[in-house]
Amino acid sequence: MNLNAPFAKVSSGYGTTQQYKVYKRRWLGIIMLIVMNIVVSWGWLTYAPVSNLSKEWPPSPTPCTLLTRIPNNRAVVYGLHHYSLKPTLLLASFLLLAGNWIRYGGTKTQSFPVVMLGQILIGFSQPFVLSAPPHYSDLWFTPNGRVSATAVVSLANPVGAALAQFLGPMLATTAEDIPFMVLVVSIIATVSVFGWLLFPSSPPTPPSASGSQRKASVAETKKVLENNRNFWLMLVLFSIYLGLFNAFTSLLNQIMFPRGYSPDQAGICGAILILSGLISTAVVSPVIDRTHAYFLAMRFFVPMIGAAYVAFIWAPEGGRILAPYIVGALLGAASFCLMPLALELSVEFTYPVAPEWSSSALWCGGQLMGAVLLLVMDRMKDEKGDMRTALIFQGVLAAAAVPGVFLFRKEGGLRRLEEDKRMGGDC
Secondary structure, eight states, rough: OOOTTTTEEEHHHHOOOOEOOOOHHHHHHHHHHHHHHHHHHHHHHTTGGGGTOOOOOOOOSSHHHHHHHTTTTTHHHHHHHHHOOOHHHHHHHHHHHHHHHHHHHHHHOOOOOHHHHHHHHHHHHHHHHHHHHHHHHHHHHHTTTHHHHHHHHHHHHHHHHHHHHHHHHHOSSSSHHHHHHHHHHHHHHHHGGGGGGGOOOSSSSSSSSHSSSSSOHHHHHHHHTTTTHHHHHHHHHHHHHHHHHHHHHHHHHHHHHGTOOOOHHHHHHHHHHHHHHHHHHHHHHHHHHHHHHHHHHHHHHHHHHHHHHHTTTTTTTTTTTTHHHEEEHHHHHHHHHHHHHHHHHHHHHHHTTTTHHHHHHOOOOOOOHHHHHHHHHTTTOOTTTOOHHHHHHHHHHHHHGGGGGGGOTTTTTHHHHHHHHHHHSOO
16 A cells, blocks of 8 residues: 555554545645754854854854753753644744844844854754654655655755855855844744744644554653664764764865865865765655665665775875765765664664654764764874874774674564554555
């Protein structure tokens, strides 16, 4: 049976018929989540591309933003578990809106404490937005569309970072233009948040069998997670590879400059990394949705990521521009495909635990690991600023984590998908 059809009827086994239906309005929610992810990423990276213009504004990532993002994951789990998606996203919208306009006021008046307050509020909003995609796809999409839905929204976050790097210098060519740049971001944030006031909290009819089932309580969740080997293994792998990716992309310019590359060449390398990731994910995610070949995809992309980090130890040497571009493209393609796949698999492993538990844990682990690796790798520069030691370190760490992908247990691993098959026929 095709649960991706607009309307389906399934026998419940008790003389009644359970109706499953997907609604076109789910795409409106996807669009709003995409815009929110772009804005929240652009918001906390606003000052980084123009930090050379004035030292009055905070660089990014700011310490206060990192400190608020990690512990706030507990509030995300509590909000999504007890108050559902809409109220939680309305809270995130308020924090995002207030943070941007407070920050604009601080920028206009050149008040550093006010700017910091705005940055903190934006930092508080980000975990809510990052953790929402798996919850939303579970609520509105069938098993044949969840990975794609999660991928589209989750990958909007790096797109926001790319827009900040690209449009920031265009909007602010002098220090006097920085308030205008912040104003533009604030206006976009305002437009992006009000749609959730009119959007329904949940679909009138669940999209699938698993979507209609009661999620585990807090006590039941703890029991499921305690001895869930697949989940803890996924948490470790996701934290390592997301942390490596965040640290690598943050330090890319500093990695390439001492090797004789120009800022433009480093920027192109970063753009190729992101573009290849977006294209590959657009191709791969629908295939995984249709085939449910989760484990096969993991065993393909994780070794590819490890090999790319090892290859980058030698890629930026001798001024050869083609080598960093090729390795960056492979790294971006594999990393971007892995992210939504890992988020959805963590939900599969922990069903009937609510999706926000696993997704928040993965994001928190990745952010914490990224902050640690960023500090560690930054301190590995030699006296000339070369980061070869840091490249060796990240290559060894990435390669050492690869065998972990072969330790996942397939039997009973895809719990949510098995529930959909049991209750609703073929998925």
